[in-house]
Amino acid sequence: MNLKIALLAGDGIGPEVTNEAVNVLNTVAAAGGHTFTYTSLLIGGAAIDAHGTPLPEETLKETLASDAAFLGAVGDNKFNSLPPSERPEAGLLKIRAELGGFANLRPATAYKALADNSPLRPEITEGVDILFVRELLGGLYFGQPRAWDKTTDRAHNTMVYTRHEVERVAKIAFDIAAKRDKKKVTSVDKANVLECSQLWRAVVTEVAKDYPTVTLEHQLVDSMAIHLMNRPRDFDVVLTENLFGDILSDESGVITGSLGMLPSATLGGKVNLYEPVHGSAPDIAGQGKANPIGAILTAALVLRHSAGLNAEAKIIEDAVVKVLEAGYRTTDIARGDIAGQQTVSTSKMGQLVLDQV
Amino acid sequence: MNLKIALLAGDGIGPEVTNEAVNVLNTVAAAGGHTFTYTSLLIGGAAIDAHGTPLPEETLKETLASDAAFLGAVGDNKFNSLPPSERPEAGLLKIRAELGGFANLRPATAYKALADNSPLRPEITEGVDILFVRELLGGLYFGQPRAWDKTTDRAHNTMVYTRHEVERVAKIAFDIAAKRDKKKVTSVDKANVLECSQLWRAVVTEVAKDYPTVTLEHQLVDSMAIHLMNRPRDFDVVLTENLFGDILSDESGVITGSLGMLPSATLGGKVNLYEPVHGSAPDIAGQGKANPIGAILTAALVLRHSAGLNAEAKIIEDAVVKVLEAGYRTTDIARGDIAGQQTVSTSKMGQLVLDQV
Numbered sequence: 040m041n042l043k044i045a046l047l048a049g050d051g052i053g054p055e056v057t058n059e060a061v062n063v064l065n066t067v068a069a070a071g072g073h074t075f076t077y078t079s080l081l082i083g084g085a086a087i088d089a090h091g092t093p094l095p096e097e098t099l100k101e102t103l104a105s106d107a108a109f110l111g112a113v114g115d116n117k118f119n120s121l122p123p124s125e126r127p128e129a130g131l132l133k134i135r136a137e138l139g140g141f142a143n144l145r146p147a148t149a150y151k152a153l154a155d156n157s158p159l160r161p162e163i164t165e166g167v168d169i170l171f172v173r174e175l176l177g178g179l180y181f182g183q184p185r186a187w188d189k190t191t192d193r194a195h196n197t198m199v200y201t202r203h204e205v206e207r208v209a210k211i212a213f214d215i216a217a218k219r220d221k222k223k224v225t226s227v228d229k230a231n232v233l234e235c236s237q238l239w240r241a242v243v244t245e246v247a248k249d250y251p252t253v254t255l256e257h258q259l260v261d262s263m264a265i266h267l268m269n270r271p272r273d274f275d276v277v278l279t280e281n282l283f284g285d286i287l288s289d290e291s292g293v294i295t296g297s298l299g300m301l302p303s304a305t306l307g308g309k310v311n312l313y314e315p316v317h318g319s320a321p322d323i324a325g326q327g328k329a330n331p332i333g334a335i336l337t338a339a340l341v342l343r344h345s346a347g348l349n350a351e352a353k354i355i356e357d358a359v360v361k362v363l364e365a366g367y368r369t370t371d372i373a374r375g376d377i378a379g380q381q382t383v384s385t386s387k388m389g390q391l392v393l394d395q396v
Numbered sequence: 397m398n399l400k401i402a403l404l405a406g407d408g409i410g411p412e413v414t415n416e417a418v419n420v421l422n423t424v425a426a427a428g429g430h431t432f433t434y435t436s437l438l439i440g441g442a443a444i445d446a447h448g449t450p451l452p453e454e455t456l457k458e459t460l461a462s463d464a465a466f467l468g469a470v471g472d473n474k475f476n477s478l479p480p481s482e483r484p485e486a487g488l489l490k491i492r493a494e495l496g497g498f499a500n501l502r503p504a505t506a507y508k509a510l511a512d513n514s515p516l517r518p519e520i521t522e523g524v525d526i527l528f529v530r531e532l533l534g535g536l537y538f539g540q541p542r543a544w545d546k547t548t549d550r551a552h553n554t555m556v557y558t559r560h561e562v563e564r565v566a567k568i569a570f571d572i573a574a575k576r577d578k579k580k581v582t583s584v585d586k587a588n589v590l591e592c593s594q595l596w597r598a599v600v601t602e603v604a605k606d607y608p609t610v611t612l613e614h615q616l617v618d619s620m621a622i623h624l625m626n627r628p629r630d631f632d633v634v635l636t637e638n639l640f641g642d643i644l645s646d647e648s649g650v651i652t653g654s655l656g657m658l659p660s661a662t663l664g665g666k667v668n669l670y671e672p673v674h675g676s677a678p679d680i681a682g683q684g685k686a687n688p689i690g691a692i693l694t695a696a697l698v699l700r701h702s703a704g705l706n707a708e709a710k711i712i713e714d715a716v717v718k719v720l721e722a723g724y725r726t727t728d729i730a731r732g733d734i735a736g737q738q739t740v741s742t743s744k745m746g747q748l749v750l751d752q753v
């Protein structure tokens with residue numbers, strides 16, 4: 040098959056991890072006789088530097104004309120003084136909105152080989168396999184009105200959800216849960232305080248009725264922040280609004296041991312958007328210290344969700360496990376105090392995975 | 397000295413833990429020749445049941461005429477179908493607003509005796525001593541407009557902050573940090589997306605200039621959710637807006653091992669409000685399973701912040717440590733697999749602390 044992929048490498052470590060992911064993706068595709076073509080496009084700080092805007096017209100046009108979008112990371116401290124609407128992150132939020140994907144899938148998986156990398160005890164993380172389904176186009180991120188009024192020295196943002204927005208993301212969460220072993224959806228809200236959350240809870244409860252094989256539970260966001268650390272094995276699919284998902288999925292990164300390990304896929308729109316969960320980490324950019332595994336596992340999600348190549352996706356995921364079990368570590372997951380480990384660079388890690396696929 | 401305390405025991409386990417806390421408070425006060433008097437008042441679900449409103453006029457009037465307010469917990473699942481404005485929690489939010497305290501102090505402290513109760517490894521939690529300063533009267537909790545419009549099936553809430561609101565809570569955080577060993581404030585926001593957070597960050601940065609001995613760092617809320625688990629010892633005073641503080645202070649409860657251990661004090665208004673961090677836990681109410689230590693440590697905060705009795709506060713805090721070190725545990729912190737521990741009831745735990753003060 041043919042797949043036209045828009046490459047939005049972005050800022051900081053974005054380009055280096057994207058590079059490794061594309062190598063792996065290409066090798067797997069070629070082996071199966073598939074042709075993947077790539078168009079490199081500017082986004083974020085890199086686009087501001089070149090064109091004065093975090094999402095140039097051309098990037099948007101080309102991405103909308105692609106079969107999938109692969110994004111590295113955006114953000115750079117040098118833009119910290121700009122208002123949100125002009126920052127690198129605005130490019131990310133705008134492309135998310137334009138591509139239209141509203142269901143952001145983020146796994147939090149425990150790897151045996153990395154059990155010592157989590158601040159959580161191994162008996163807590165063992166066997167954890169959580170999938171966050173984070174609503175990505177609503178809530179405080181996009182709600183209007185929003186402003187920092189400098190004359191009154193008052194700032195406000197709007198959290199907003201419609202029934203339709205909740206319904207469509209809830210359906211994806213239940214569809215996925217119905218195919219998993221535990222068949223459980225945990226919906227997160229703050230329904231004891233927020234009207235948005237009351238709507239959220241009511242709609243999710245309704246959607247659940249169409250999925251008799253799936254168990255639904257509701258948790259308040261504050262309690263959930265505790266439960267995810269105390270008993271992560273109890274969760275399966277975790278459904279959240281935008282900001283709660285941002286916070287809780289990052290928090291749950293400690294189960295895996297490093298954010299650098301985590302992939303994501305955003306489905307439901309015109310073009311699926313794939314991004315590792317980690318940020319641009321400008322402090323380590325260009326030093327070969329970045330962990331490319333999050334991006335490489337994101338490449339696996341491209342195969343699974345945009346190419347229907349499930350077996351090939353699995354090959355990449357298994358390769359990552361093998362490389363970790365062989366003791367190879369990038370800086371973020373290296374533990375100098377553990378024997379049998381070897382710290383490797385970004386490109387070496389990419390090569391090691393490539394050797395396994 | 398004399399102190400007139402409004403007792404708002406509330407729902408679920410609220411009354412039982414409040415009872416133990418008052419016993420301890422009274423004993424310590426009497427020993428020092430102080431006279432503390434108490435007025436029991438209804439709030440939350442208990443007030444809805446009796447008077448159809450979660451905050452009756454009389455409760456408010458009496459509390460405003462007191463020197464301090466001591467609240468147990470509010471909330472009961474039987475009110476889940478009511479809109480936020482009519483639920484038990486509305487009584488809590490209204491009394492918070494009326495009393496005017498905007499700085500909610502919540503410690504996250506590691507106890508040696510409870511090191512095995514945290515899902516985090518002991519080498520991670522050892523020596524952790526974090527104080528959250530959570531803004532309590534702003535943000536999404538109180539922002540207008542807010543509604544769930546059932547005709548359009550759209551709900552919205554407003555996150556709003558003024559310079560004044562940020563300034564006053566930041567000053568409290570820096571005042572406290574200046575007196576602590578690490579002298580560090582970590583301010584939490586989502587300034588890469590929210591205008592509210594941009595205002596927040598700008599004002600906190602300005603306030604910091606008046607505190608040359610205190611170090612200020614900014615963290616995004618999603619990253620902070622990770623750092624608090626990976627390297628909690630690096631933090632000292634953590635300053636947050638209302639909802640971020642709700643989530644992160646609960647999450648950090650896992651450092652201590654149980655939410656049942658954590659006290660809070662809300663300062664800056666007409667009457668200080670004291671509440672344990674835990675909720676009403678209706679499922680275990682009346683069974684003697686609740687942990688009264690959060691409430692008892694909250695009593696210590698009454699002594700410290702409303703009575704200026706620092707030594708007496710310390711006596712209570714030390715008594716709690718001794719009881720824990722002697723191996724006594726309520727259900728929430730009991731570990732059947734560890735030798736030398738004895739599970740005790742709510743009242744027995746209260747008595748044990750009392751015996752030590």
Ligand SMILES: CC(C)[C@H](C(=O)O)[C@@H](O)C(=O)O
Nearest residue numbers: 114128131285316588589618
């Ligand atoms: C960079 C930022 C805007 C983004 C978000 O908050 O969505 C990031 O934290 C993420 O989780 O993908």
Ligand SMILES: CC(C)[C@H](C(=O)O)[C@@H](O)C(=O)O
Nearest residue numbers: 231232261471485488642673
């Ligand atoms: C009960 C609820 C309204 C409250 C809050 O969110 O503030 C509680 O979670 C807390 O943290 O004190």
